[in-house]
Amino acid sequence: MEALVKLSFYCFTAASISLGAAAVCYVAYAVGRIRVRRTVLATTTGTTFTSSMTEFEPGSIGAGRFGSLLAWFGLFFAFLAVILRTFASHRGPYSNMYEFSLAFIFTATLIYLIFERMYGVKQLGAIVIPIAFGMTLYVWQLPSGMREVEALNPALQNPTLMTFHVSMAILSYSTFAVSFAAAILYLIASRKTISWLPSAEMLDDIGYRAVTLGFPMLALVLILGSVWAYQAWGSYWSWDPKETSALFTWLVYGVYLHTRTLRGWRGTRSAIILLAGFGAVIFTYYGNYFFGGLHAYGGV
Numbered sequence: 001m002e003a004l005v006k007l008s009f010y011c012f013t014a015a016s017i018s019l020g021a022a023a024v025c026y027v028a029y030a031v032g033r034i035r036v037r038r039t040v041l042a043t044t045t046g047t048t049f050t051s052s053m054t055e056f057e058p059g060s061i062g063a064g065r066f067g068s069l070l071a072w073f074g075l076f077f078a079f080l081a082v083i084l085r086t087f088a089s090h091r092g093p094y095s096n097m098y099e100f101s102l103a104f105i106f107t108a109t110l111i112y113l114i115f116e117r118m119y120g121v122k123q124l125g126a127i128v129i130p131i132a133f134g135m136t137l138y139v140w141q142l143p144s145g146m147r148e149v150e151a152l153n154p155a156l157q158n159p160t161l162m163t164f165h166v167s168m169a170i171l172s173y174s175t176f177a178v179s180f181a182a183a184i185l186y187l188i189a190s191r192k193t194i195s196w197l198p199s200a201e202m203l204d205d206i207g208y209r210a211v212t213l214g215f216p217m218l219a220l221v222l223i224l225g226s227v228w229a230y231q232a233w234g235s236y237w238s239w240d241p242k243e244t245s246a247l248f249t250w251l252v253y254g255v256y257l258h259t260r261t262l263r264g265w266r267g268t269r270s271a272i273i274l275l276a277g278f279g280a281v282i283f284t285y286y287g288n289y290f291f292g293g294l295h296a297y298g299g300v
Contacts, residue, residue: 004088018074025067026125078106094166098146127181175214182207183274
């Protein structure tokens, strides 16, 4: 078991390096390049003048391709890290913040690459992949003791519910990361004419499609969590900080879908709601550090 734990960590290390390099490539591709053009003008008297003009150009296609390649490498190594951790613990890797974050890194990268393949848009990687890489930095600063496989707290000893409840949370957070990236790029594309960014209409659609996937998943998180809470704590709902923030996050994305579907909201207003929604996701992810609660198992 110890050998599998170490091998899983080595694969996580390789994933961290790959995703860090991928993030740099994606940012270089999305930001573009600055080119200075100089023109020499000659007068009839033989005097010459030099004028300079700065232009923004699309990023190198090679940077985008390398970003995708490195992201796939990161996905592969993250997958190995999760699988090896699963074999070592004989359960889903969800018992503490180390395992949960490891699974999120894999899932966020996977969901992004699916959207990249579906829409042919690499610029989203300039936001989603740095989020995944930032999560690797967070994992690196966690106490090393969390890397060890330990016995589950009695309240967590329900492998079926733990697997489905936590998996739905990770998947929903990952799709919301894609919608967050789409919202940021939409706000940029709708205010500045940048030829190499996706159209505002496409970005708006990507954000919507991501939320339509993540919203029902987060609903399942709340439903399965309430069933599990009744079995573990004797109550379906106890207004635990993690429960409350997850419910608030679900309501924010519910507002997004409601205003878009029934009131016809598009564009900037919807993008702002998506930014607020991902802010709620981050609070749900880390809020237990500040408020504790019943979910404070292993930092989760």
